[in-house]
Amino acid sequence: MAVELTTPSVLPTLATRLSQRRDLVTEVPGPESRNLHDRRTSVVPRGVISSLPVYAADADGGIIRDVDGNSFVDLGSGIAVTNVGASAPTVVAAIREQAEHFTHTCFMVSPYESYIRVAEELAELTPGNHAKRSVLFNSGAEAVENAVKIARLTTGRQAVVVFDHAYHGRTNLTMALTAKTMPYKSNFGPFAPEIYRMPMSYPYREENPNLTGAEAALRAIDQIEKQIGADSTAAILIEPIQGEGGFIVPAPGFLPTLADWARSNGVVFIADEVQSGFCRTGAWFASEHEGVVPDLITMAKGIAGGMPLSAVTGRAELLDAVHPGGLGGTYGGNPIACAAALASIDVMREHDLSGRARAIEALVMGRLRALSDDLGGEQGPIGDVRGRGAMIALELVKPGTRKPDPEITKAVASACLAEGVLLLTCGTFGNVIRLLPPLVIDEELLLDGLDVLEAAIRAAH
Structure with missing residues (x-):
């Protein structure tokens, strides 16, 4: 059973150009992304990798839309770059x-x-x-x-x-x-x-x-x-x-x-x-x-x-x-x-984005710590929940140990992608899921992304 969220609304909605909702209209990756990948392999060296197999066509707020028309929840911000959103009108x-x-x-x-x-x-x-x-x-x-x-x-x-x-x-x-x-x-x-x-x-x-x-x-x-x-x-x-x-x-x-x-x-x-x-x-x-x-x-x-x-x-x-x-x-x-x-x-x-980052921390940390407790605490797969602001991580381990589990980490990231949520992994041992949402992300969209992440962790566990 999903952990119920009791946190009140803390992120005022900001105006956006794209609809801030997750929406998959093809398989992931879709045919246009696969076509671009085929073209890529003939001109881009394999030393340049991409974490995700979907190719962007548009992005705004907390959404990335790919070339196939799929809308993904962006929990990576281009590695903490698009703090103000990928196409902030002022910028x-x-x-x-x-x-x-x-x-x-x-x-x-x-x-x-x-x-x-x-x-x-x-x-x-x-x-x-x-x-x-x-x-x-x-x-x-x-x-x-x-x-x-x-x-x-x-x-x-x-x-x-x-x-x-x-x-x-x-x-x-x-x-x-x-x-x-x-x-x-x-x-x-x-x-x-x-x-x-x-x-x-x-x-x-x-x-x-x-x-x-x-x-x-x-x-x-x-x-x-x-x-x-x-x-x-x-x-x-x-x-x-x-x-x-x-x-x-x-x-x-x-x-x-x-x-x-x-x-x-x-x-x-x-x-x-x-x-x-x-x-x-x-x-x-x-x-x-x-x-x-x-x-x-x-x-x-x-x-x-x-x-x-x-x-x-x-x-x-x-x-x-x-x-x-x-x-x-x-x-x-x-x-x-x-x-x-x-x-x-x-x-x-x-928009006081430092304040929004602190609000994101309160919302996400509460959710992830409750999930960790529900999955067994120290005996479960979530070894640690840590971070500050909108720079938050889950370290995944073999249950009951502190042994890194990069396999479950990859499985969780892949499962989230399949459901329309883009997130990144990191860590010396390859066992950390990092959350870096744009600081302008809509609260409902962020909660939707956390729902998908929680389901993926439960399924992998």
């Missing part, structure tokens, strides 16, 4: 208006105001009241690489500390920073040197369940001091909530303790907020939940409503230390992407 209008004037000049050649306005917004939105500077790029990996460059230049040190289960990108340096080998790193080496990996705070999988966040941080700090030395460490780079690694929320005290040690030892503390930024976790940035003020923040994904844009924002003295010409890129801070970012930020403010 679309800003893109159209900018494109009618110019699409590119290169900020390093002929600058423009929108780049400056984005930097002004980031100075206001990111944690801390200190003087800040921002530099814009195209992707999260570019932002991370440049943050490392800045840290190494300003400290005169080389070593960079990262953590188990981390994901930071697919370029050579960011592959070295990333923990998981397959599919991200396997056979792509050699990788950049002077990268050191430390144990993460992973509350569900700690051998000592009573280990506090501060104690977990001191465990990592002890290894840093023994293996590297503070005077050789340029930066600590960490996702405040790990993304691809499994939506791991470190125990309270972990991040502040690391940040305090870094500050005391002249080490640059870099928060990788590529996936967790821009209202996703119920705050503008996940660092805010524990009052952490990073020296540098890397951002991308949700910043620009689907347009390619990323940024490094941080202490003015760090970014200003870089010599003229040392930062930049041909497309970095593209004017259309900047226009989309400014419009997206307006939508986030106008």
Whole structure:
């Protein structure tokens, strides 16, 4: 029997262009998606994979419509990108208006105001009241690489500390920073040197369940001091909530303790907020939940409503230390992407998307924890329910154990797709279902998606 939902309506309905209801009119995938897949195999390499076998034709709010006319509940947001929806009218209008004037000049050649306005917004939105500077790029990996460059230049040190289960990108340096080998790193080496990996705070999988966040941080700090030395460490780079690694929320005290040690030892503390930024976790940035003020923040994904844009924002003295010409890129801070970012930020403010993320958390967490209890609690297939805001995960395990169960995870994702719900998996062990709905999703549509997810888990169990 399905768990009854008693939560009152908490998500005011927003205007949308497409009907916000799940509707399957063909099998999944349908004939047009299958035709596109056949065409794809002759021109796109197999190294480029897609999580889902359906091809999009339209998207709006919490709905993705495929080329066969099927409407799916979107619980992935293009990996936390379309926080404001895939075709928010304000964003679309800003893109159209900018494109009618110019699409590119290169900020390093002929600058423009929108780049400056984005930097002004980031100075206001990111944690801390200190003087800040921002530099814009195209992707999260570019932002991370440049943050490392800045840290190494300003400290005169080389070593960079990262953590188990981390994901930071697919370029050579960011592959070295990333923990998981397959599919991200396997056979792509050699990788950049002077990268050191430390144990993460992973509350569900700690051998000592009573280990506090501060104690977990001191465990990592002890290894840093023994293996590297503070005077050789340029930066600590960490996702405040790990993304691809499994939506791991470190125990309270972990991040502040690391940040305090870094500050005391002249080490640059870099928060990788590529996936967790821009209202996703119920705050503008996940660092805010524990009052952490990073020296540098890397951002991308949700910043620009689907347009390619990323940024490094941080202490003015760090970014200003870089010599003229040392930062930049041909497309970095593209004017259309900047226009989309400014419009997206307006939508986030106008509709209080941080508040909506917190409402989504209350609704989804209550539902999933009740389901976990109903399926046997610690003896059931749901090992852990975790996350913040609209960044929520289910870790699935062999019942009665903590052994990861990637098979049931795949089965659940496939069953949801067959019923018209698009969701993503992740985790070092491939056993985590992650929920990343657009922050503008309609409540009835979200509940419908949760109904399908619950039924799939019960059937697989």
